[in-house]
Amino acid sequence: MAETIWLFLGLVGILTAASAVATALSWKSTRKGDVLPSTLANLNSRIKAWWIMIATISIAFLFGKGGVILLFAFVSFAALREYVTLTHTRRGDHWILLGMFLVIIPVQYYLLWIEWYGMFSIFVPVYCFLAMPALTAISGDTERFLERVSEQQWGIMLSVYCLSHVPALLTLSIPQFEGKGLLLIAFLIATVQGSDVLQYVFGKLFGRNKVAPKISPSKTWEGLIGGVISASLLGAALYWLTPFTPPQAGLMAALACIMGFFGGLVASAIKRDRGVKDWGHMIEGHGGMLDRADSLVFAAPIFFHIVRYFWT
C-alpha cells in the first residue's frame, strides 16, 4: 500500500501549497484595508472544502470496499436530493420519490457489495426504468405525466446509476492488479477532479473564447484545452496507481476528462433551464454535491466499461 501513502502525501502537499498561495494572495489584497475580492474569498472557501473532501475520501478509503460504497451511496443521496428538488413533482409521486431514496439507492449499492455484476448493470436501466412509470401510472395522476416520469428516470440514471460506477471499479478483477481497485478509483477521481480544477485555473488565466456562451459563461476553449492536456499529463504521471502504461494512463485520463467536461456542460444546461446557479449549498464555495460530482457522473461509467473491456 505504499502507493496509497504516496498519493495521500502528494495530495496533502498540493493542498498545503494551494492554501499557502491563497493565504498569501488574500493577505496581499487586504493589506491596505481593502475588502477581500469575491474571487479570492471563493478560492479560499473552495480550498477549505477540498481539505474536507480529501479527508472524507481518505477516511472512506481506510475502511476499504465498505467505506467507499457507503461514501458513494451518500454522494448519490445528496446528488439525487439536489436533483429532485429542482424537478416538478406532484403529490401522487410521493411513494415513487421515497422509493428512489429508500429502495433504489440501497439496492444499487448493495448489489455492488455482493458483487452481482449482472444485476448491478441492469437493475436501474431495466427494472427501475419499467417499474417507475408503472407505479406512477397506478397513482392515477396524469398531469404532466411524461415530464415527471422522464425527470425521475434521469435523476436515477445520473445520480445513482452513473455514480455507482465509481465504486464498481472495485469489483473488476484485473490480472496482476488484484486488490488494488481503490487505487484505480483514486486515479479516476484525481484526474477528473484535477481536470476540473485545472480547467478553472486555465480558464481564469487565459479564458477568452466561450465554448457554449448560452449555457455557461465560465467554460472557455482555453480552459478546456489547457485543463484536459494538463490533466492528461497528470494522469500519465499517475500511471503507477493503475494497470496502465504511462501513455495508456494519459489517454484514459484524457477520455475521463473530456467526459467530465460534458458532464459539467449538461449539468449547466439543466441548471440554466431551471434558473439556478448552483445545485445546492452543501460544499462551501463549490455549490452543491452535483456541482462537484457532475463530471464524475459522466466520466465514471465510460471509464469503468473501457477498463472492463480491455483489461479484464
Added chain:
Amino acid sequence: MIETKPLLRRAAAMVLAGVARAITGVRPIWQGCAPSKRQRIYYANHASHGDFILLSTCLLPEERERTRAVAGADYWRKNRIRHLLARDLLNTVLVERNWVEREQDPMVIMLDALKDGHSLIIFPEGTRNMTDDPLLRFRSGLYNLAFARPDVELIPCWIENMSRVLPKGALLPVPLLCRVIFGAPVELTPAEDRHAFLDRARQALLELDPEHQRSLNHG
C-alpha cells in the same frame, strides 16, 4: 423535584432540528430582516406538519427555545398521544378553531403566551393548504395580534418545498432541499382596517415565494 419537562422539550427540539437538517438541509434566508432575540410573531404558509419544525430549526438556539407554535386544539387533542406530543414535547400553544363549540378564546391564550415572553409561530391560513393555490385567505387572528401587541414584530416567513417533503397524510418524508425565507416586518398602520391589513400581510408573504416571483417575471 427537578423539572424534567423543559429538559425533555429541549432534547426533543434538538433532535427534531437535527432530523430536519439531515433530511432537508434547511437553510434560512434572511431576506428582509436579520436573526434577532427580539420578541416576534413569525407567520408562515402551511402545508405540512413539518412546517413549524423547519421554521424553528432556522432560528437562533435561544430564540428557538422561547418560540412556540400555535396549533389547532381540535386536531392535537383528538387522542392522548397527539396531546402528549403537542403539550409536552413540542410545547405548542393550543387554540380551539371551531368558534361555535369553543370554550376558550384563542386570542386570550395567544396573548397570554406573548405576555410570558414567548415568540409565536402562527399559520394564518388556519389549516394546512391542500389546494393548488400557493396561499389561502388569512384568518383574522393575525390582525387581532398586530392590533393588541404593536410592539411585537410580525415577520412573514415563506417555507419552501415542505409540502413536497411531507404532504398531508404522508408518513415518511422525501428528502428534498428546503429553505425558509424571512421577509421584512409587517406593521399595522393606524388607519388600516382588518381586511386591508390581512391582504397586505398575505401579499407580503406571497412575495417571498420564489415561484411567485418567477411567474410574475414570465407572465
